[in-house]
Every structure is written in structure tokens, then in C-alpha cells.
Amino acid sequence: MEHPEIISKDPKSFRIKPNLASYDEAAASPQWDSVKSELKWFDGGGINYAYNAIDRHLGTPVESKTALLWEGDRGDTASFTFGDLARLSNQYANFLTGLGVKKGDRVFLFLPRIPVLYCAFLGTLKTGAVAGLLFSAFQETALFDRLENSGASVLFTTTELSSRISKVRDKLPNLKHIVTVNSPDFVSAISRQPDSYACVRTVPDDYAFMLYTSGTTGKPKGVVHAHRGAVQAYLTARWVLDLHPDDIYWCTADPGWVTGIVYGILAPWMLGITMVVHAGRFDPDTWYGLLEKYHVTVWYTAPTAIRMLMAKGTEPLKTRNLSSLRYLASVGEPLNPEAIRWGVKAFGMPFHDTWWQTETGSIMMANYPTLPIKIGSMGKPFPGITAGIIEDDGSAVADGKEGNLAFKPGWPSMMATVWQNQKKYDSYFTAGWYVSGDRAWRDSDGYYWFVGRSDDVIKTSGERVGPFEVESALVEHPEVAEAGVIGKPDQVRGEIIKAFVVLKNPMKFQKPEDSAKLTEELQVFVKKNLAGHAYPREIEFIDRLPKTRSGKIMRRILKAKEMGQPIGDTSTLEEY
Numbered sequence: 001m002e003h004p005e006i007i008s009k010d011p012k013s014f015r016i017k018p019n020l021a022s023y024d025e026a027a028a029s030p031q032w033d034s035v036k037s038e039l040k041w042f043d044g045g046g047i048n049y050a051y052n053a054i055d056r057h058l059g060t061p062v063e064s065k066t067a068l069l070w071e072g073d074r075g076d077t078a079s080f081t082f083g084d085l086a087r088l089s090n091q092y093a094n095f096l097t098g099l100g101v102k103k104g105d106r107v108f109l110f111l112p113r114i115p116v117l118y119c120a121f122l123g124t125l126k127t128g129a130v131a132g133l134l135f136s137a138f139q140e141t142a143l144f145d146r147l148e149n150s151g152a153s154v155l156f157t158t159t160e161l162s163s164r165i166s167k168v169r170d171k172l173p174n175l176k177h178i179v180t181v182n183s184p185d186f187v188s189a190i191s192r193q194p195d196s197y198a199c200v201r202t203v204p205d206d207y208a209f210m211l212y213t214s215g216t217t218g219k220p221k222g223v224v225h226a227h228r229g230a231v232q233a234y235l236t237a238r239w240v241l242d243l244h245p246d247d248i249y250w251c252t253a254d255p256g257w258v259t260g261i262v263y264g265i266l267a268p269w270m271l272g273i274t275m276v277v278h279a280g281r282f283d284p285d286t287w288y289g290l291l292e293k294y295h296v297t298v299w300y301t302a303p304t305a306i307r308m309l310m311a312k313g314t315e316p317l318k319t320r321n322l323s324s325l326r327y328l329a330s331v332g333e334p335l336n337p338e339a340i341r342w343g344v345k346a347f348g349m350p351f352h353d354t355w356w357q358t359e360t361g362s363i364m365m366a367n368y369p370t371l372p373i374k375i376g377s378m379g380k381p382f383p384g385i386t387a388g389i390i391e392d393d394g395s396a397v398a399d400g401k402e403g404n405l406a407f408k409p410g411w412p413s414m415m416a417t418v419w420q421n422q423k424k425y426d427s428y429f430t431a432g433w434y435v436s437g438d439r440a441w442r443d444s445d446g447y448y449w450f451v452g453r454s455d456d457v458i459k460t461s462g463e464r465v466g467p468f469e470v471e472s473a474l475v476e477h478p479e480v481a482e483a484g485v486i487g488k489p490d491q492v493r494g495e496i497i498k499a500f501v502v503l504k505n506p507m508k509f510q511k512p513e514d515s516a517k518l519t520e521e522l523q524v525f526v527k528k529n530l531a532g533h534a535y536p537r538e539i540e541f542i543d544r545l546p547k548t549r550s551g552k553i554m555r556r557i558l559k560a561k562e563m564g565q566p567i568g569d570t571s572t573l574e575e576y
């Protein structure tokens with residue numbers, strides 16, 4: 001892009017002085033050591049993420065400050081101070097200790113966005129166990145894969161959600177306790193737990209939490225994060241999200257995804273910030289209502305949500321007073337220029353794009369309050385991070401040219417491991433670089449521009465879905481012989497999931513009404529077995545799938561065909 005549209009920043013317009021005064025100055029000096037003194041370390045150099053988020057505020061004015069302003073889907077509300085969360089999470093830590101949970105054990109949470117989730121998550125981290133988060137849209141297969149691979153011994157869930165694992169429970173010998181948090185027995189058991197607890201003295205490399213995330217091939221992998229990540233989570237929340245003590249902050253991401261954990265629990269609370277959590281579904285009017293009611297000042301959301309709001313126009317805003325808003329940021333998928341322009345029109349300020357991944361553990365690349373925005377760009381690397389654009393062999397790509405977006409390993413929140421899969425972990429690194437799987441380019445001012453994925457990972461409404469999981473779910477259906485799944489560009493959702501399906505008996509579904517019925521049946525089938533968000537919105541029945549001579553489905557060709565593009569190099573293709 002020769003002349004990108006630039007939104008310049010006028011320091012006089014800042015309602016509050018940004019935490020990061022000068023990007024260039026910060027980027028020119030080492031960062032991590034200077035911030036370490038602001039966190040609470042145990043004697044001997046230990047650190048615990050949850051202790052830093054909650055317990056270290058005890059005995060300070062933050063103890064009595066509101067940490068969580070919670071609103072349920074029926075408008076029911078609750079609020080908790082930092083002191084409340086310290087006591088409640090201690091009760092969970094004591095409860096887990098009573099079950100025999102020890103440092104390193106895996107404790108999984110399969111919960112809607114209710115206050116218990118926050119207390120159980122923090123309590124788990126305090127025991128030194130590894131918290132695993134399961135998105136509440138997951139169904140049997142997705143749950144089974146994750147619980148089996150992690151060898152989780154405890155699962156917190158609700159009576160409603162627990163039915164999804166009842167059928168597979170017998171096949172999970174490590175899962176000793178399924179705790180239904182709304183059962184009267186548990187409610188009384190937890191209330192009897194002491195509310196003090198001595199946080200386990202974890203060390204920086206001890207594992208804190210894990211999330212299963214999708215790649216192109218195979219089942220999702222367990223990306224594990226260590227307590228050391230606290231350093232980067234803390235500093236990025238301060239410099240990128242620009243959180244200040246009086247802010248009311250709303251991160252719209254679900255804790256089933258990495259953003260909802262790092263920037264929807266840990267980082268804001270490490271900074272002692274009051275946070276809004278909404279347990280209900282996305283709805284423009286409800287969202288505007290929440291921004292207004294809670295006087296939200298800093299809002300971290302995602303492009304799909306912004307585009308959905310945009311689709312309703314500015315009319316619904318006319319009756320709202322959103323004057324408390326002062327800073328907007330976005331993550332998870334490309335933030336298109338229209339969405340930024342719309343932010344300026346609707347809220348009087350731009351959304352600031354940020355880039356990171358489950359594996360990176362914290363924001364790696366961002367737009368900052370003081371830095372001009374080149375709209376459409378992801379911004380610049382976080383100070384202290386070395387980014388690069390490289391060829392597949394690790395050599396540098398010149399500015400202006402597309403290549404692999406990569407980082408020099410060793411940033412504080414870099415994943416600690418891929419659960420029991422060293423080979424997968426090693427596969428991320430080439431010639432001294434961590435290779436992200438994204439394609440991008442850098443301009444001569446050092447701004448980075450996202451191009452796309454280098455693999456077949458799908459981003460639908462900002463949620464990461466692996467095509468293999470969806471293909472596997474589809475072939476479980478008795479009528480399906482084979483399936484190839486791609487992300488198809490979509491104006492609102494970024495991408496939608498599209499499946500190409502080869503039927504066992506295509507003759508049975510010749511009539512349009514029969515194939516339409518089967519399409520619906522397959523969609524419901526994936527929703528019920530895999531996950532509510534991972535079903536194919538489009539299904540096309542075809543005679544055969546393009547495959548390599550070794551039998552791998554060539555999704556690239558399905559995508560090119562779908563997009564009406566040339567299909568490129570077919571030298572490895574089986575006759576098609």
C-alpha cells in the first residue's frame with residue numbers, strides 16, 4: 001500500500017496521559033527487567049499468576065475495590081471486590097487440595113461465564129495445578145479429546161453442561177472428579193472451606209494454564225503457559241490497553257479462548273482494574289446498554305463483533321450516552337479499515353488493532369495510544385519483542401515483501417510446551433525464530449501488515465477452528481464418505497466454515513429437497529458432536545476431493561476453486 005490512511009494522535013486530545021509516553025524510547029531499551037519489580041515475587045524468585053492478580057492487593061487500598069462487575073444473560077447482576085475474590089478463590093484452592101490435587105495436576109473448567117469460573121480458575125492456579133479451559137460451546141467429541149489428552153483429574157462444570165460428558169466419562173480413567181458447581185452438595189461443600197490459603201510457591205517455569213488450539217492437521221494441541229507470562233501480560237495491559245487505576249474495563253472475549261484468560265482475567269486484575277463481565281450472548285443493544293450502564297472506559301473486543309455492530313448503523317447509538325469510553329482495542333482477526341473508520345464515526349475514536357496468538361501468551365504487536373495508526377496495519381512489535389518477516393529457511397525478507405511473521409524466542413509469555421508433544425513444539429521454530437503461521441509484510445516505517453495464514457487454520461468470528469476436527473466430525477455421519485473443510489471469506493465473520501462432502505450414496509440425495517435436508521442434518525450433527533461454533537455454514541456435495549498422491553486432502557485447491565482463483569501448483573496432486 002503506497003499511501004495508507006493515517007489517524008494521527010494529538011496529545012492534547014488524550015483524556016488521560018498514556019502509560020507509554022514514547023514508543024520509540026521504550027522500543028530502544030530493554031523492558032522486562034524494569035517491570036519485574038512491580039510484580040510480587042516469592043523469596044527465591046518464585047511467581048504465581050493468581051497471587052499477582054488477586055492476593056498481592058490484600059492490605060492495599062485495592063483490596064476493597066470492585067474487581068468484577070458481573071451481569072448474567074437475564075440481566076441479573078453481582079459484584080465482587082478483590083478481597084472477595086481472594087477469599088473465594090482460597091475456598092476453591094482448599095477444596096481442590098481436599099480432593100488431593102497437587103502441583104502439576106490438570107484441573108479443567110467447562111463452565112459458562114459465571115463468577116464461579118473466575119474463582120475456580122484463580123483457586124486452581126494458587127494450588128500450582130494447571131488450569132485447562134474448555135469453551136462452553138464444546139460438545140462430546142471436542143471435550144473428550146481435550147480431557148483425554150490432558151489427563152485432567154478434576155472437571156468443574158454445571159449440571160446442564162455435564163450431560164455432554166456423561167457418555168464418554170467411562171473412557172476417561174484419569175478424570176476422578178466431576179464437580180457440578182450448581183449442585184446443592186457442592187454449594188454447601190465450598191461454603192464450608194476455609195477462606196485463607198497459602199498460595200503454592202510456583203517458580204516462573206511452572207505451568208499455570210493450558211488451552212487446546214487448532215492447527216491444520218490432527219487433533220487440537222494443548223498449548224501450555226507458565227507463570228512467568230505474568231510479566232508480559234502485565235506490561236502489555238498497561239502499555240497497549242493503557243489501563244489506568246480508575247478505568248472500567250470490558251474485554252468481550254470468553255475465557256474458553258486465550259484473550260478471555262489473559263486480558264479477561266489475569267492482566268487487568270494484576271493492575272487492580274475493575275472489570276465488566278457479561279455472561280449473555282452478543283446483541284448490539286445489550287452491548288451498548290452495558291457500555292453505558294457500567295461507564296466502560298476501555299473496551300477490548302473483536303472485529304466480527306465490531307462488524308456486527310456496524311451492520312446496525314449508528315442509529316442505536318443515538319439514545320445512548322457512551323461518553324465514558326476513552327480507548328478501544330481489537331484482536332483475533334484482521335481489523336479492516338471500514339471497521340476502524342466506523343469506530344471513529346460511532347464512538348469518536350478508532351479501534352486499536354493488536355496481534356497475538358494462543359501460543360504467544362500475550363500481545364506481541366499492537367497499535368499504541370501515542371503512535372499514529374496506519375489503518376489496516378497491525379502496528380508495531382511490543383517494546384522488548386523482536387519481530388521479523390522471514391523466508392521458509394529463516395532468511396530475512398526485504399521490507400515491502402510478504403513472508404512469514406516470526407519472532408525471536410524468549411519473550412516472557414512464550415508457551416512453555418505443547419502438552420506431551422515435543423515434536424509439535426519444536427515444529428514452531430526455524431533457524432532461531434518462532435514462526436507464527438501468519439503471512440505478513442513490514443513497511444519502511446516498521447509497521448506490520450497482516451496478509452493471511454500460511455496454513456489451513458480457520459478463523460470464524462475470531463474463533464480458531466482446525467479443518468481436521470470438522471472433517472473428522474463430518475465423516476462420523478453414516479452418509480459421509482469424505483470431507484474437506486476450508487475457511488471461506490465472509491464480510492461479517494471474517495471467514496465461515498465451508499465443507500465439501502463426498503457422499504457414500506450420492507444417488508439418494510439427487511433431489512434438491514433431499515440434499516437440503518441432509519445439509520441441515522450434517523450441520524446439526526457437527527453442532528451436537530463437536531461444537532456449536534464449529535459447524536459448516538455451507539456444505540457442497542462433490543464427487544471427489546482433490547488429494548495429493550500420498551492421499552492428503554488439498555484444501556488449498558478447494559479454496560482456490562471456491563474463490564474462482566487459479567489452482568496453482570498441482571504437481572503433487574493426484575489426478576483430479
Ligand code: WTA
Nearest residue numbers: 331332333334354355356357358438450464
Ligand atoms: C489471527 C487470538 C490479523 C492470526 C489472540 C493468529 C489476527 C491467530 C490478529 C491466533 C490481528 C490474531 N490481525 N489476524 N490483529 N490477531 N489474528 O490463537 O491468524 O485464537 O495467528 O489467538 O488469529 O488466534 P488465537
